[in-house]
Amino acid sequence: MAHEDSSPQVRKQAQFWMAMKGGKVVAGDLREISENDPDAQLRKSAVFSLSRLPGDEAATQLIQIANTSKDAAVRKQAVFWLGQSTDPRALDYLTKLLKK
Numbered sequence: 117m118a119h120e121d122s123s124p125q126v127r128k129q130a131q132f133w134m135a136m137k138g139g140k141v142v143a144g145d146l147r148e149i150s151e152n153d154p155d156a157q158l159r160k161s162a163v164f165s166l167s168r169l170p171g172d173e174a175a176t177q178l179i180q181i182a183n184t185s186k187d188a189a190v191r192k193q194a195v196f197w198l199g200q201s202t203d204p205r206a207l208d209y210l211t212k213l214l215k216k
Contacts (some may be wrong), residue, residue, distance in 0.1 A: 118149065127158055127199040140173045150181055150190055160193045167197035175203035182209070 118130035131149065134142040143166065150162035167176045175198065182194040195213070196208040 118145070122153060124158060128161040131158075131162050132168065135165040135168040139170050143169060143173055143177050147181065149189070151185060156187075156189060159187060159190050161213060163190055163193040163197060166194075167200065171206070172203055175201050175206045175209075179205065179209050182213075 117136055118127055121127050121130065131146060136147060146162045146166050150159050150166065153159050153162065163178070163181060166181070167174050171175060177196045177203070178198045182191050182198065185191045185194065195210070198210055201207075
């Protein structure tokens with residue numbers, strides 16, 4: 117559903133629940149959506165879903181996207197969600213980003 121449903125709203129909800137229930141197992145799939153989906157809103161929604169991953173996986177994925185995404189809006193979304201994170205690596209990453 118997260119990849120192929122005709123409704124963008126259904127796809128966004130599927131992404132969210134993938135992250136909530138699938139955890140680390142679905143991280144690669146959500147990252148792929150954030151990079152390759154033709155719909156910009158769905159790419160950004162995938163980044164939000166990645167921010168909901170449990171434990172330190174959210175920061176790991178968001179830092180990777182912030183560093184590598186070709187889409188400036190997706191990178192911006194990843195940085196935003198890193199700013200909401202309590203993971204110490206997120207603060208370290210943002211501090212380094214500001215010093216550039």
